[in-house]
Amino acid sequence: MKSRTKVVVIGGGIAGCSTLYHLTQEGWTDVVLVERDELTSGTTWHSAAQVTNFGANQTMVGLKTHSINLYKRLSEDPEYPINYHHADGGIRLANTEAQMQGYRHFSSMARGMDVDLEVIDAEECARRHPLISTENLLGGLWDPLDGDIDPAQLCQALAFHARKAGAEVYRNTPVTALTQHKDDTWTVHTKHGDIDCDIVVNACG
Ligand SMILES: Cc1cc2nc3c(=O)[nH]c(=O)nc-3n(C[C@H](O)[C@H](O)[C@H](O)COP(=O)(O)OP(=O)(O)OC[C@H]3O[C@@H](n4cnc5c(N)ncnc54)[C@H](O)[C@@H]3O)c2cc1C
Known part of the structure; x- marks a missing residue:
């Protein structure tokens, strides 16, 4: 286990794994994730x-569009489908x-971000999903990419992709305490030893 790194991400759920992945995609490869159990055990x-x-605002719509595009790319990756x-x-x-007014508002807001949400009447809801009464x-509001x-x-x-880019993942490594130093760096105390770092991301759920 490293004893010094730039970022320690604590927690291996979606928040931690996604943070680790995105840091590496931005070129931050001296980063580690520590998970107390197995990845995605929360x-x-x-x-x-x-x-x-x-999404209820354009920031959320933008984040979700990013996720959809990323997940599609990852799902089609032959190395790790x-x-x-x-x-x-x-x-x-x-009802x-x-x-309905809210949906009209959301669909016009989404259109401004090239996202196609469609407001449909009750008969059209039932036509698209025969089990609907x-x-x-x-x-309703139809989301074609749902x-x-x-x-x-x-x-x-x-x-997997974060590790490939240089990140390290330590499973079965509970964090037991954090110490913040006067220069704003941190020591992350774990069951298997301490890791000094500049930034801590708390993604413990
Ligand atoms: C693709 C996807 C779709 C989703 N869709 C929905 C949906 O339709 N509706 C909905 O309501 N929600 C949805 N969610 C959200 C989901 O229900 C949770 O809110 C979300 O997954 C929580 O993620 P997290 O990483 O914050 O927490 P967690 O998954 O709980 O991860 C936290 C991790 O931290 C670890 N941990 C805790 N303490 C320590 C410690 N001291 N040391 C080390 N590790 C520690 C835990 O073991 C755990 O693995 C979705 C999530 C995903 C991924």
Whole structure:
């Protein structure tokens, strides 16, 4: 295990693995992730794992578009393929006029970011998903890129590509304490020894 690195990411769920991956893609390769158990042994492995473009503001829509594009690329990587049901399509339902107005607002906001969310009426909801009852239904918001992914495989793939770029991952290594020094650097204390670093990312869920 390294005793000195630039960044220590604590926690090997989606937040930690994605942070580690993105740091390496930005050229920060002197980085490590420490996980107390196995990767994706926290909440991530049993998440619903819906992957949608829907977001309440443009920042969220942008982040989700980034995720969709990244997950598609990762799922198609022959070196480490993962299960991703991409663009099956999904509907958010509305049974009040206020919800319908919200969907019109979200779809026009998303259009400004080249994201295509479509407001549809109740009959069209039922046509696209035959199990939907139209009773009390006003309509819905159709997201053509909606899909789902295996979240555990996704974490492993992000860690795989981060490792390939130079990052190190220490499993079965609980963090027991943090010490911040006067020069703003840190010591991360783990069951298997200490790691000095400039930046700590707490992704413990
Ligand atoms: C593809 C995808 C789709 C999702 N879709 C949905 C959805 O449709 N609906 C929804 O509600 N949510 C969804 N989620 C979110 C999900 O339910 C969780 O909120 C999310 O996965 C939490 O991730 P996390 O990394 O913050 O936490 P966790 O997965 O819990 O990871 C934290 C990690 O930190 C480790 N840890 C804790 N303490 C220590 C320590 N002292 N030392 C070392 N390690 C430690 C834990 O062991 C754990 O592995 C989705 C997530 C993904 C990945």
